[in-house]
Amino acid sequence: MSPxxxxxxxxxxxxxxxxxxxxxxxxxxxxxxxSALFLVxxxxxxxxxxxxxxxxxxxxILVLVYVGAVMVMFLFVVMMLxxxxxxxxxxxxxxxxxxxxxxxxxAAEIGWALWGHYLGIANTPHTAVAPAGISxxxxxxxxxxxxxxxxxxxxxxxxLLGIISAIVLTLRWRPNTRRQDINQQLRVHKTSDHMRLxxxxxxxxxxxxx
Amino acid sequence: xxxxxGYFVSAWGAIPAWVQYLLFTLGKILAIAVxxxxxxxYLTYAERKVIGYMQSRIGxxxxxxxxxLQPFADVIKLMMKExxxxxxxxxxxxxxxxxxSMMPAIAAWVVVPFFPNGSAxxxxxxxxLILALTSLGIYGIIISxxxxxxxxxxxxxxxxxxxxxxxEIAMGFAIVGVLMAAQTLNLGQIIQHQSGAFWHWxxxxxxxxxxxYFVSAVAETNRLPFDVAxxxxxxxxxxxxxxxxxxxxxxxxxxxANMILVSALASIMFFGGWLSPxxxxxxxxxxxxxxxxxxxGILLFLxxxxxxxxxxxxxxxxxxxxxxxxxxxxxxxxxxxGAFLIVHLPPWFS
Amino acid sequence: xxxxxxxxxxxGPQHPAxxxxxxxxxxxxxxxxxxxDPHIGLLHRGTEKLAESKTFNQSIGYMDRxxxxxxxxxxxxxxxxxxxxLGVTPPLRAKYIRVMFDEITRILNHLLxxxxxxxxxxxxxxxxxCFREREDxxxxxxxxxxxxxxxxxxxxxxxxRDLPDSMPKYKPSKWHNERxxxxxxxxxxxxxxxxxxxxSESFPDRVDEYETLLTENRIWKQRTVGIGTVSPERALALxxxxxxxxxxxxxxxxxRKQPYEVYDDLNFxxxxxxxxxxxxxxxxxxxxLRQSTKIIRQCVDWLxxxxxxxxxxDGKVDPxxxxxxxxxxxxLIHHFKLFSEGYCVPEGEVYAAVExxxxxxxxxxxxxxxxxxYRLKLRAPGFVHISALDEMVRGHMVADLVxxxxxxxxxxxxxDR
Numbered sequence: 001m002s003p004x005x006x007x008x009x010x011x012x013x014x015x016x017x018x019x020x021x022x023x024x025x026x027x028x029x030x031x032x033x034x035s036a037l038f039l040v041x042x043x044x045x046x047x048x049x050x051x052x053x054x055x056x057x058x059x060x061i062l063v064l065v066y067v068g069a070v071m072v073m074f075l076f077v078v079m080m081l082x083x084x085x086x087x088x089x090x091x092x093x094x095x096x097x098x099x100x101x102x103x104x105x106x107a108a109e110i111g112w113a114l115w116g117h118y119l120g121i122a123n124t125p126h127t128a129v130a131p132a133g134i135s136x137x138x139x140x141x142x143x144x145x146x147x148x149x150x151x152x153x154x155x156x157x158x159x160l161l162g163i164i165s166a167i168v169l170t171l172r173w174r175p176n177t178r179r180q181d182i183n184q185q186l187r188v189h190k191t192s193d194h195m196r197l198x199x200x201x202x203x204x205x206x207x208x209x210x
Numbered sequence: 211x212x213x214x215x216g217y218f219v220s221a222w223g224a225i226p227a228w229v230q231y232l233l234f235t236l237g238k239i240l241a242i243a244v245x246x247x248x249x250x251x252y253l254t255y256a257e258r259k260v261i262g263y264m265q266s267r268i269g270x271x272x273x274x275x276x277x278x279l280q281p282f283a284d285v286i287k288l289m290m291k292e293x294x295x296x297x298x299x300x301x302x303x304x305x306x307x308x309x310x311s312m313m314p315a316i317a318a319w320v321v322v323p324f325f326p327n328g329s330a331x332x333x334x335x336x337x338x339l340i341l342a343l344t345s346l347g348i349y350g351i352i353i354s355x356x357x358x359x360x361x362x363x364x365x366x367x368x369x370x371x372x373x374x375x376x377x378e379i380a381m382g383f384a385i386v387g388v389l390m391a392a393q394t395l396n397l398g399q400i401i402q403h404q405s406g407a408f409w410h411w412x413x414x415x416x417x418x419x420x421x422x423y424f425v426s427a428v429a430e431t432n433r434l435p436f437d438v439a440x441x442x443x444x445x446x447x448x449x450x451x452x453x454x455x456x457x458x459x460x461x462x463x464x465x466x467a468n469m470i471l472v473s474a475l476a477s478i479m480f481f482g483g484w485l486s487p488x489x490x491x492x493x494x495x496x497x498x499x500x501x502x503x504x505x506x507g508i509l510l511f512l513x514x515x516x517x518x519x520x521x522x523x524x525x526x527x528x529x530x531x532x533x534x535x536x537x538x539x540x541x542x543x544x545x546x547x548g549a550f551l552i553v554h555l556p557p558w559f560s
Numbered sequence: 561x562x563x564x565x566x567x568x569x570x571x572g573p574q575h576p577a578x579x580x581x582x583x584x585x586x587x588x589x590x591x592x593x594x595x596x597d598p599h600i601g602l603l604h605r606g607t608e609k610l611a612e613s614k615t616f617n618q619s620i621g622y623m624d625r626x627x628x629x630x631x632x633x634x635x636x637x638x639x640x641x642x643x644x645x646l647g648v649t650p651p652l653r654a655k656y657i658r659v660m661f662d663e664i665t666r667i668l669n670h671l672l673x674x675x676x677x678x679x680x681x682x683x684x685x686x687x688x689x690c691f692r693e694r695e696d697x698x699x700x701x702x703x704x705x706x707x708x709x710x711x712x713x714x715x716x717x718x719x720x721r722d723l724p725d726s727m728p729k730y731k732p733s734k735w736h737n738e739r740x741x742x743x744x745x746x747x748x749x750x751x752x753x754x755x756x757x758x759x760s761e762s763f764p765d766r767v768d769e770y771e772t773l774l775t776e777n778r779i780w781k782q783r784t785v786g787i788g789t790v791s792p793e794r795a796l797a798l799x800x801x802x803x804x805x806x807x808x809x810x811x812x813x814x815x816r817k818q819p820y821e822v823y824d825d826l827n828f829x830x831x832x833x834x835x836x837x838x839x840x841x842x843x844x845x846x847x848x849l850r851q852s853t854k855i856i857r858q859c860v861d862w863l864x865x866x867x868x869x870x871x872x873x874d875g876k877v878d879p880x881x882x883x884x885x886x887x888x889x890x891x892l893i894h895h896f897k898l899f900s901e902g903y904c905v906p907e908g909e910v911y912a913a914v915e916x917x918x919x920x921x922x923x924x925x926x927x928x929x930x931x932x933x934y935r936l937k938l939r940a941p942g943f944v945h946i947s948a949l950d951e952m953v954r955g956h957m958v959a960d961l962v963x964x965x966x967x968x969x970x971x972x973x974x975x976d977r
Contacts, residue, residue, distance in 0.1 A: 361567070
């Protein structure tokens with residue numbers, strides 16, 4: 001193998017190990033904030049792997065959307081909630097069987113999918129490589145806005161619905177808060193309504209001219 | 211001398227190719243990072259001088275000729291100081307937060323082209339890469355706010371996170387405008403699409419987006435009038451209230467590195483990057499890195515000018531501006547730009 | 561739905577917007593404040609108690625240190641109270657000097673208020689512009705009393721000495737060469753009155769400069785209009801005075817309603833606000849800057865054409881002039897008695913108040929006929945204003961709290977006394 005390929009492989013295993021390690025830390029860390037931060041680390045590692053495989057657009061978008069926006073909000077919620085680890089672990093024994101069944105199911109599904117894939121790997125056609133000169137950003141855009149346009153638009157509308165409903169559900173009108181209307185604020189100028197000059201001299205006392 | 215150079219060349223040839231590649235890449239990184247850090251140092255000096263003269267005082271003038279060594283004096287002072295870890299602070303996160311905020315501010319420079327084909331890495335999705343990297347900068351702020359175990363720091367982190375997420379959207383839409391105009395995410399190609407004298411640059415057809423982008427950039431870097439995350443008079447210093455010494459300095463440097471970065475981006479996307487405004491005229495019409503630096507300098511000056519002029523917005527007013535003003539403005543202008551594209555409006559979209 | 565918790569935050573006393581040593585315990589829900597609990601007394605120095613063990617004149621210097629940005633106005637109230645007890649009136653020239661320096665003090669105070677308020681709201685440059693002008697006025701203090709802040713200039717029966725004929729000048733230094741120094745000394749060639757005249761001519765333009773930066777600024781309006789609104793009824797009920805009261809639209813100014821010294825002879829107008837929010841109070845104070853300049857101008861003109869004594873020639877109250885004391889036995893005795901025992905005042909109680917820049921500053925003296933007050937009570941406007949802080953802030957955000965504190969113009973020297 002050439003040195004370039006060795007480096008490539010080494011980097012792949014490095015970041016893959018990074019994903020596995022931080023994934024494990026997500027579920028084992030005692031502090032929920034640490035868990036969330038390890039999830040961020042896992043996502044960053046995954047993004048690097050994608051970029052390494054040539055899917056630079058997907059990798060960058062993963063960082064931009066999940067790391068830069070979603071996890072920020074997530075981290076926030078975790079920081080604000082002040083989760084007590086002790087109470088979280090209370091029902092451990094009661095829920096353990098259910099958890100084991102679910103995780104077993106997931107593991108089986110993943111294993112089945114991977115096994116099937118690896119078994120048939122020889123006769124799967126190699127993924128089409130984008131022709132030179134067209135970046136995979138452009139390729140993806142083309143696919144999303146032509147072939148998958150309806151799916152894409154429906155997904156967008158559903159997300160919008162999610163945003164609006166989340167806002168509606170959590171919006172609280174707090175009666176004690178003093179609000180200002182910005183347009184009204186800006187309508188205020190230095191007029192006599194806001195500052196007028198009066199002499200205020202008591203005329204009855206006889207005004208001396210000077 | 212000749213002998214020495216020859217010796218050097220033969221030594222270079224003797225080392226393996228991948229080490230050569232590694233050394234070359236490291237050299238490129240240093241060639242970008244060191245000037246960036248130096249210009250950050252002198253940006254702090256420029257800020258103090260510019261604002262000083264605006265406020266009828268002179269600014270630093272004691273260390274070195276006209277105070278030119280002041281940044282180094284500051285750095286030395288800050289390095290001498292102790293980094294105090296507050297009680298009950300999360301030591302590890304507390305320490306790593308400044309690094310997290312500094313790292314993306316410098317890493318993003320890797321795709322910035324200084325002259326034709328003059329970037330360290332010619333990435334196709336360069337614009338997106340910068341967006342992604344700058345969006346990582348927020349972690350430094352959130353983590354420092356949480357790890358400091360202080361209510362002021364936490365309030366600052368909350369404000370800043372909400373603000374950055376909101377303005378990233380407006381900024382992203384402004385960038386979509388550029389993307390539509392240039393049909394590429396590669397920064398070098400974006401500049402090439404603007405070639406011609408200054409009326410070919412995108413700041414004319416994308417005027418509202420320029421304003422939105424630049425104001426959002428000021429907000430993203432937590433500069434006045436959007437500096438509620440630091441909010442000197444409200445929450446003392448916001449997220450970095452518990453930091454001292456070099457740890458504080460790194461936050462400080464990250465803020466200024468980000469300022470330079472967003473100015474560089476604005477000059478590349480809207481003001482033609484390395485292109486000369488007088489293209490066609492001999493000598494001064496030649497594209498060069500000098501034009502880029504000049505444009506960055508003007509935008510940085512604007513940022514300093516804002517700081518000297520404006521009062522600070524309130525947190526909710528910033529959010530209103532971001533969500534209710536900037537995002538609709540960009541959305542509308544993207545449609546207008548779509549119309550421009552369809553009619554092939556010269557000279558930009560022909 | 562789970563309930564929302566409020567959290568408590570300690571604001572100050574080490575806080576850049578605490579204007580000294582204000583400590584607030586805030587009950588907040590997110591950024592919105594639901595309760596403000598001011599904890600005062602961190603700057604308590606026992607001025608009132610100290611005054612009980614000192615002769616009347618020895619306490620004048622303490623008055624400067626109460627509201628340490630409107631020094632001479634505090635002295636004025638105290639000195640007026642003593643004069644009322646003694647039943648003496650100072651010479652007319654002294655009255656004019658006092659009025660002039662009261663107004664200089666008002667400008668000094670309002671400049672600091674404007675600068676600090678703007679800085680609290682984030683406008684940094686206004687602060688430095690204000691301090692540029694404050695520097696000139698401090699020089700007036702220095703020229704007349706020798707001290708730049710704590711002047712101890714007013715005395716029962718007049719003022720310490722007449723206005724000087726020359727101003728202190730800058731000297732060339734490593735940083736300012738000969739030519740620059742000459743420019744800086746341009747106003748200082750003549751007497752103090754010339755200097756003040758120069759100042760009063762250029763100052764209105766400077767006020768325009770501040771207004772350019774703030775009055776029509778969108779951000780400034782967003783931060784001040786409708787913030788900390790106090791209705792006229794509440795303003796009266798809370799005991800507001802000064803610009804805080806006038807900002808709410810109540811026509812009240814002691815300089816007009818209970819004229820003291822020579823205010824009745826001077827032409828000036830009182831700015832009255834409308835809404836009682838931070839913006840109107842800001843407009844009122846800005847206009848007061850202009851009106852004070854007008855008063856100073858009139859005083860300068862009068863003082864120029866009317867030389868005369870500035871202190872009573874009554875040896876029982878005021879010390880004799882130095883040169884007379886050296887030859888005259890009676891004057892020497894007066895001097896000795898005044899500077900050791902002081903003077904005794906008749907029994908009784910008086911209250912005298914002046915329109916200090918922050919509001920009504922009053923001194924209430926109970927005398928048992930001794931050479932020192934039996935009890936001295938000071939009415940500080942800031943104390944009243946800060947007790948209304950909770951009502952003004954409730955429901956606003958943290959950033960507004962800072963704007964309101966800045967707008968109230970609080971100085972802890974007088975609140976804590």
